[in-house]
Amino acid sequence: MRTSPLTSLAMKILVVEDTQSSLQLLCEIVSQQGHTPIPCQDGDTALELFKTERPDLVLLDVVLPGLDGFQVATRLRQMETHGDWTPILFLSVLNSDTDMARGIAAGGDDYLFKPISEVVLNAKIRAMQRIIQMRTSLVVLARRLDSANQELRRLSSVDGLTGIANRRQFDETMAREWRRTLRTQGELALLLCDVDHFKQFNDRFGHQAGDDCLRLVARSLAQTLDRGGDLAARYGGEEFAVILPDTRLDGALHVAERLRQAVLALAIPHPDSPHAVVSISIGAATLAACRSTPYQRLLRDADEALYHAKHQGRNRIAHLPLAVTG
Numbered sequence: 001m002r003t004s005p006l007t008s009l010a011m012k013i014l015v016v017e018d019t020q021s022s023l024q025l026l027c028e029i030v031s032q033q034g035h036t037p038i039p040c041q042d043g044d045t046a047l048e049l050f051k052t053e054r055p056d057l058v059l060l061d062v063v064l065p066g067l068d069g070f071q072v073a074t075r076l077r078q079m080e081t082h083g084d085w086t087p088i089l090f091l092s093v094l095n096s097d098t099d100m101a102r103g104i105a106a107g108g109d110d111y112l113f114k115p116i117s118e119v120v121l122n123a124k125i126r127a128m129q130r131i132i133q134m135r136t137s138l139v140v141l142a143r144r145l146d147s148a149n150q151e152l153r154r155l156s157s158v159d160g161l162t163g164i165a166n167r168r169q170f171d172e173t174m175a176r177e178w179r180r181t182l183r184t185q186g187e188l189a190l191l192l193c194d195v196d197h198f199k200q201f202n203d204r205f206g207h208q209a210g211d212d213c214l215r216l217v218a219r220s221l222a223q224t225l226d227r228g229g230d231l232a233a234r235y236g237g238e239e240f241a242v243i244l245p246d247t248r249l250d251g252a253l254h255v256a257e258r259l260r261q262a263v264l265a266l267a268i269p270h271p272d273s274p275h276a277v278v279s280i281s282i283g284a285a286t287l288a289a290c291r292s293t294p295y296q297r298l299l300r301d302a303d304e305a306l307y308h309a310k311h312q313g314r315n316r317i318a319h320l321p322l323a324v325t326g
Contacts, residue, residue, distance in 0.1 A: 010036065011035045011057055011132075012053060012054075013056065014038045014057070014059070015030060015039050016040055016058065016064065016072065017041065017061045018063065022061075026121075029118055030125075033122060038053050041064075043067030043069070046058075046072050047079070056132060057089070058088045060108070061092065062093075062099070063092065069090060069092065070103060073107040074107055076088065085135065087131065089108070089110045090112065091112050095113045099111075110128075157172075159218075159234040161234070162215050162219075164222050170235060170243070173233075174243060174295055174298075174299075178295035180245065181246075181287075181289045184289070185289045187248050187286050188243070188244070188245060188286065189244035189249070190242070190243060190301075191242040191244065191283070191284050192239065192302040192305070193280045194239050195238040195279075196275070196279045198210065200273070201272065201273075203272075218234060220266055221242065221262070221263070224262045225242065229245045230242065230243065241302075247286065249286045253284055253319060259280070260280055260315070260317060263280045264277060274314075279314065281314045281315060283305030283306025283318055284318070284319040285305055285320055287301070304320060305318040305320050306318065
């Protein structure tokens with residue numbers, strides 16, 4: 001007959017019984033089922049063995065020297081970390097409804113009256129074994145679902161072409177960083193970057209080469225940023241955005257120049273550009289914390305600055321109040 005995997009798993013079972021003969025009998029029953037008994041005869045030892053052996057199940061006598069079974073069960077539950085669960089089966093000569101209720105309230109999962117029937121005990125152990133297996137399967141499934149959800153969240157925030165943050169992630173980060181700027185009374189900077197003469201590049205080399213170009217530019221922008229809180233995102237088409245928290249204009253212009261030089265260093269040939277290689281134009285803007293000013297003002301200022309950088313010949317940086325470098 002084929003053995004079910006739910007009932008074939010060997011367990012470590014902590015057996016707590018103060019009477020030597022009963023302890024020996026219980027351990028024999030456990031061993032006959034293919035499990036490993038961990039015997040002890042008092043509550044304090046049971047607590048130590050639970051900590052060191054981490055049993056899969058506990059058979060617990062109620063009447064014990066020192067700590068009784070109810071106290072032991074309560075402490076065992078306190079020792080479990082979040083998400084852990086070890087089945088506890090009480091074995092007792094105390095057979096009133098009140099005693100059973102105390103056992104369940106103390107953390108027990110079942111309550112068997114002595115003398116213990118070997119058939120009943122075996123059945124109870126198998127039942128707890130199935131519950132452990134099902135619970136383990138649910139925990140594994142929950143972890144897989146959590147991992148899948150995390151991956152979905154990650155994918156929903158990443159641009160499919162370039163691998164950096166997408167527009168959705170940019171919008172969420174801008175809103176969050178502006179709220180933080182208001183709390184700290186700091187300053188938030190934004191750079192809008194546009195790949196110069198990108199249409200001509202696409203027309204000459206094709207869309208595949210254009211996509212490869214955008215990937216290289218995006219990677220260069222992201223790798224040039226060296227602060228953990230800075231974010232490079234694809235803003236749309238051949239346009240990228242860089243969020244710089246806690247950054248004044250001089251710091252933003254310094255980062256912008258590093259980004260401009262990093263893209264030039266890629267040396268991607270562009271015969272239709274006056275610079276002969278792929279370059280970017282950058283509009284820089286900063287906004288000091290002010291509750292009456294929406295952060296969209298920062299987007300408008302950076303966009304206007306980018307327009308001026310392109311109007312002045314591209315491959316350069318512009319900022320408001322209007323000034324152009326590069």
